[in-house]
Amino acid sequence: xxxxxxxxxxxxxxxxxxxxxxxxxxxxxxxxxxxxxxxxxxxxxxxxxxxxxxxxxxxxxxxxxxxxxxxxxxxxxxxxxxxxxxxxxxxxxxxxxxxxxxxxxxxxxxxxxxxxxx
Amino acid sequence: xxxxxxxxxxxxxxxxxxxxxxxxxxxxxxxxxxxxxxxxxxxxxxxxxxxxxxxxxxxxxxxxxxxxxxxxxxxxxxxxxxxxxxxxxxxxxxxxxxxxxxxxxxxxxxxxxxxxxxxxxxxxxxxxxxxxxxxxxxxxxxxxxxxxxxxxxxxxxxxxxxxxxxxxxxxxxxxxxxxxxxxxxxxxxxxxxxxxxxxxxxxxxxxxxxxxxxxxxxxxxxxxxxxxxxxxxxxxxxxxxx
Numbered sequence: 001x002x003x004x005x006x007x008x009x010x011x012x013x014x015x016x017x018x019x020x021x022x023x024x025x026x027x028x029x030x031x032x033x034x035x036x037x038x039x040x041x042x043x044x045x046x047x048x049x050x051x052x053x054x055x056x057x058x059x060x061x062x063x064x065x066x067x068x069x070x071x072x073x074x075x076x077x078x079x080x081x082x083x084x085x086x087x088x089x090x091x092x093x094x095x096x097x098x099x100x101x102x103x104x105x106x107x108x109x110x111x112x113x114x115x116x117x118x
Numbered sequence: 119x120x121x122x123x124x125x126x127x128x129x130x131x132x133x134x135x136x137x138x139x140x141x142x143x144x145x146x147x148x149x150x151x152x153x154x155x156x157x158x159x160x161x162x163x164x165x166x167x168x169x170x171x172x173x174x175x176x177x178x179x180x181x182x183x184x185x186x187x188x189x190x191x192x193x194x195x196x197x198x199x200x201x202x203x204x205x206x207x208x209x210x211x212x213x214x215x216x217x218x219x220x221x222x223x224x225x226x227x228x229x230x231x232x233x234x235x236x237x238x239x240x241x242x243x244x245x246x247x248x249x250x251x252x253x254x255x256x257x258x259x260x261x262x263x264x265x266x267x268x269x270x271x272x273x274x275x276x277x278x279x280x281x282x283x284x285x286x287x288x289x290x291x292x293x294x295x296x297x298x299x300x301x302x303x304x305x306x307x308x309x310x311x312x313x314x315x316x317x318x319x320x321x322x323x324x325x326x327x328x329x330x331x332x333x334x335x336x337x338x339x340x341x342x343x344x345x346x347x348x349x350x351x352x353x354x355x356x357x358x359x360x
Contacts, residue, residue, distance in 0.1 A: 010199035017202070027270075027347040029262040031201035032340055038205035048206060056203035059196065060332065063322035064165050065146045066197045069190030070261055071169035071283040075176055075183045076276060087244035091254055092281065095237040096288040096315060099258060100296050103229035104311035108302055110221035 006055025009048075013038045132181055138189020145171045158326070160291045165283070165319055197318070201260070204321070204336035211333040214306060222310065226338070229314040230345045233258040234353060249274055255354060257281040259346045260317045260339060270351050271359065282317065289316020290323035305331040313338025 017034025020026075026033070042048050074081070081088060131137045149167040156162055176186055187194075208215075215222070234255050241251040253273035256264040261282045268278035289312060297308045305328050312320040313335035321339055325332030 007199060010202045013202045013205075014198045027263075027266060028344055029201075029260070029266075031198040032260075032263070032343050034198075034202040035205045035208075035340055038202055039208055042205060042209040043212065047209070053206055056206035059200040059203045060207065060322075060325055063200055063318060063325065064150075064163075065143075065168075066193055066200055067165050067283060067286065067319055067322070068142055068146060068168045068172065069187060069194040070279055071165055071287075072172045072176070072186060072190065073183060073276065074169065074280045074283070075173050077280055080274075080277060081280070084246050084250055087241055087246035088250065088254075088281075090244055091237055091240040091246065092257070092284050092288055094240055095233070095254075095257075096285055096292060097296065098236045099229060099233040099315040100289060100293055100311055101300060102232045103225055103314045104297060104300060104302050104307055106228050107221055107225040107307045107310055108300075108304075110224050111218065111307070114221055 002051040003055055003058070005051045006053075009052055010034075010038075010055065010059075013041075132179075132185055133188075135189035135192065138186045139192050140189070141172065141175060141186075142168075142190050142193050145175075160294065160323075163287050163290050163323070165290075165322075166287045169283070201318070201340075204333075204340065207325075207329055207333035208337050208340075211306075211330060211337070214330075215337070218306065222337075222341075225310060226314065226341050226345055229311070229338075230258075230342050230349055231353065233315060233342075234346070234350050238354070238357075238359075248272075250277070252354075252359065253277040254281055256346060256350055257285045258315055258317060259343050263343050263347055267347060267350055271354050283319065286316045286319025289320040293320060293323065294327070306334045309334030310338045314342045317343075 013034040014031050016037060017032070018030030020033055021028065021030045145168040146164060149164040149171065152167060153159070153162045153164045172186070176183065237254040237257055238251050241254050249272070252271050253268055255271060255273065256267040256278060259267070259282070261279050264278050264282045265275035268275045293308070293312050293316065297303070302308060309324050309331035312324050312331070317339045321332060321335040324335035
């Protein structure tokens, strides 16, 4: 029963998230809004209980699996990608390297500067 | 006669969701065992190997993606509740989050701009077509949002989805190598950088390393989703893309 209760709660928050995105016309996906709503609830209530926690852990431990069907979608664009594969590949690799290292460096620096001051 | 029967069974099965769902789980099971067998070598990222296996399978059996997705959608659907579930580990990091809010905000804004500009700029420098450049711009945010942004700025949403998954895999594969080279071993910093760059796939990888890295990656993913959705169209407009 624990898993059913947990997943029901998550789906309710997702549903409320989807509905508010539609009603308020915000350009972000419903589940992201649902996540922020659940986070707020957890802060207000001081935790979510064992059932929610075990369901969340189960889903998040297998998060990789959930991206596979979208990834297989590459099949539809094989021709387009083949035509421009080199600039695409270089852009993806270099931009990922730049973003990873720049964000890590900025957070490390700002964190050090601000903690030193206080 | 036997051939005919086999063909009939195949026609029936390939049209039902059962086959697509089963091969997705099987591919992941094989990919995950392979990954574990080689001591979690990031080059054998389970998303990448599963996707490669499934694409080969679909090409060999001449199955269209739509037929596969009839079954794949059940797994795909769980992305929604899994995104909501990110609130749980995030809540556990609340104390640390409160302490770090200012550096996190600064990093978030810089990271979103750097991610978008570096991809559009590099693609332009390397003479990719305009549509490819624009489709690459939102590649660091989670697929459904990236596709929405791509449509808004004149990219090709389904192509963007491919770039999003590729970026996630690259981030998951390269992340820890880069952080080790930079001698950054604070899991909150590593997680936040991972989430801004490589959204959910990076977050999945981060959870394998530690719950703290996963929580910060999930937070970065959620925040950068919001920030990118609002900033990117405006930023590209400023640069004269449309």
